[in-house]
Amino acid sequence: MKKLYGIGVGPGDSEYITLKGYNLIRKADMVFIPSSGGKSFAGNIARDYIRDKQVLELDFAMDGNEKQKYAIIARFIDAKLKSGQIGVFLTLGDPMVYSTFCYLQKELVKLGIQVETVPGVTSFCAAANRAKVPVALKGESFYLCDGNIDEEVLKAVDSVCILKTYKNKASILDTLEKYGFEYVYVKRCTCDEEKVLFERDEILKDTDYISLILGRRKTE
Numbered sequence: 001m002k003k004l005y006g007i008g009v010g011p012g013d014s015e016y017i018t019l020k021g022y023n024l025i026r027k028a029d030m031v032f033i034p035s036s037g038g039k040s041f042a043g044n045i046a047r048d049y050i051r052d053k054q055v056l057e058l059d060f061a062m063d064g065n066e067k068q069k070y071a072i073i074a075r076f077i078d079a080k081l082k083s084g085q086i087g088v089f090l091t092l093g094d095p096m097v098y099s100t101f102c103y104l105q106k107e108l109v110k111l112g113i114q115v116e117t118v119p120g121v122t123s124f125c126a127a128a129n130r131a132k133v134p135v136a137l138k139g140e141s142f143y144l145c146d147g148n149i150d151e152e153v154l155k156a157v158d159s160v161c162i163l164k165t166y167k168n169k170a171s172i173l174d175t176l177e178k179y180g181f182e183y184v185y186v187k188r189c190t191c192d193e194e195k196v197l198f199e200r201d202e203i204l205k206d207t208d209y210i211s212l213i214l215g216r217r218k219t220e
């Protein structure tokens with residue numbers, strides 16, 4: 001039997017990797033890291049813990065349709081891992097939150113690989129802590145989305161987080177303002193390059209993919 005753990009390495013600071021994740025990384029026979037254009041944010045977060053390990057980069061930016069891509073990567077992992085070995089796949093934040101690992105694990109299971117995930121600190125929880133903004137208080141509801149806001153859902157909640165905001169920040173901010181939300185933009189939270197911005201003009205100037213917006217309904 002081959003076993004692969006999908007490990008959430010948190011939002012950036014390597015000290016946010018859980019002890020369970022760290023122990024599994026250290027125990028693993030092989031470390032798989034997602035990369036795009038030769039760069040791996042997740043691999044970089046865990047760099048001090050994988051220096052002496054066999055590390056294999058998986059190019060998630062390759063051409064082909066999404067489903068094909070995950071099937072090809074799963075077959076590659078299957079070919080590399082020997083029976084009885086343990087592999088770890090490192091993923092940003094938590095493996096169950098807008099993560100490619102959710103798709104990959106389906107393909108791995110089809111190949112008979114045993115898969116388990118280890119939770120990680122999510123980007124939005126880390127960002128809320130850095131910005132000192134509560135995600136949700138007693139009796140409130142919270143909406144997590146990526147890229148676009150569904151206005152009908154927004155009307156019904158007190159708090160929101162939008163991931164992957166880099167493409168349409170202006171329209172996201174317009175929508176939040178329209179429905180009476182105050183907001184904060186958090187870039188690369190817990191990393192050296194972290195920025196926490198509240199001003200609309202400053203937010204619009206930044207173009208980093210590793211960023212999100214937290215919004216809270218204004219109270220009197």
Ligand SMILES: C[S@@+](CC[C@H](N)C(=O)[O-])C[C@H]1O[C@@H](n2cnc3c(N)ncnc32)[C@H](O)[C@@H]1O
Nearest residue numbers: 011092093094097122123163164188189210211
């Ligand atoms: C593919 S999703 C991964 C989400 C991740 N699995 C999680 O648990 O937060 C990538 C998006 O997560 C957000 N993100 C991840 N790390 C971040 C960080 N350190 N600071 C701000 N946003 C981050 C950004 O919105 C980015 O576009």
